[in-house]
Amino acid sequence: MWTYEHSAEASATPQEIWSCYQDVASWPEWNAAVGNVELDGPFDTGTTGRLSPPGAGPLPFRIVEATEDSGYVSETEIAETVTLRSTNRLTPLPDGRTRIQLRVDLVGPAAEHFGKSFGPQVTAGVPKTVETLARRAETLAGQ
């Protein structure tokens, strides 16, 4: 399995960051991998939808697991042989800040090959996504 991870700390509560996750219409504003997201239901475990990378067409998208104010796992089917799994975790810190962790995994029979061939393009936006989310949540929290 091919994997990449980045985390950042925000002066915002898990609840404030969770609200950013739930507001999928805002994802293009802070998530470098997203041009558009459409959900077929609420931001909850099992909901399906479509995620379009910037400038590209829609890919099948599913929320595998969602725990309010704690995190969620989603899967985007890049192709029948490779899926991108995004694991997003919120950890409250003793000083009142929150650690935002984003891990992306490529899974499927072509995962290692896709990762080797296109990995840098996949990971390039991850740190920016996490940092931008942290700053956005702080702004919304009035920090």
Next chain:
Amino acid sequence: MTGSDRTALLVLTSNGVLGDTGRSTGAYASEVAESWQAFASAGFRVEVASIQGGRPPLEAVDTTDPAQQAFFADEAMTAAMAATRPVREVDPTAYGIVFTAGGHGAVWDLPYDEDLAALLRDAYEHDAVIAAVCHGPSAFLGTRLSNGEYLVAGRKVACFTNDEERAVGMTSVVPFLLADELVKRGAEHDAVGPFLPHVVVDGRLVTGQNPASTELVAQHAVAVATATPA
């Protein structure tokens, strides 16, 4: 084998602009590095040409990749990449293998360059192995043999598939779908699941589906070239 039989030519795109997107592109770095590495490991001398000559643009450079690290550290390749020969100045009889790398940039110049088409025709008709990977087979769209037939007519070929193009979000960016265009020219397109390595050998035509297929293509090109009677 003669000296020329043990020489491989890498042919790269000179196009660094991804259509109308404003984004950059070029020859796919892993396809350049891994093909060089496989040819060099097999005892081949490697030369580099590009459509326009000079330093060609590269796409998806990954300095953590061992093959690319070795390629960029190699003095001969560093010099070659700084001053690639334009294809119009290449002697088509001087190579045992002519390999066209992909990268999306390739589809904007490889299919239309008459000098490249002549190079591939003449190299093939002088018993060279013609190899290509990913978008590299776009070079064959303009390549006809002396009998007037397309090089790929009646031949099995691999290339970046329509499904792969959709998966990387490029179907509305590229000017054509490569697999479809090769089929229009009489090729029999052979493919496996997206992004899995796949090589097709049809006589002295060796093609691969995607970047992950590069090493296989180069290895099979060497196998065909070294089995060819002197």
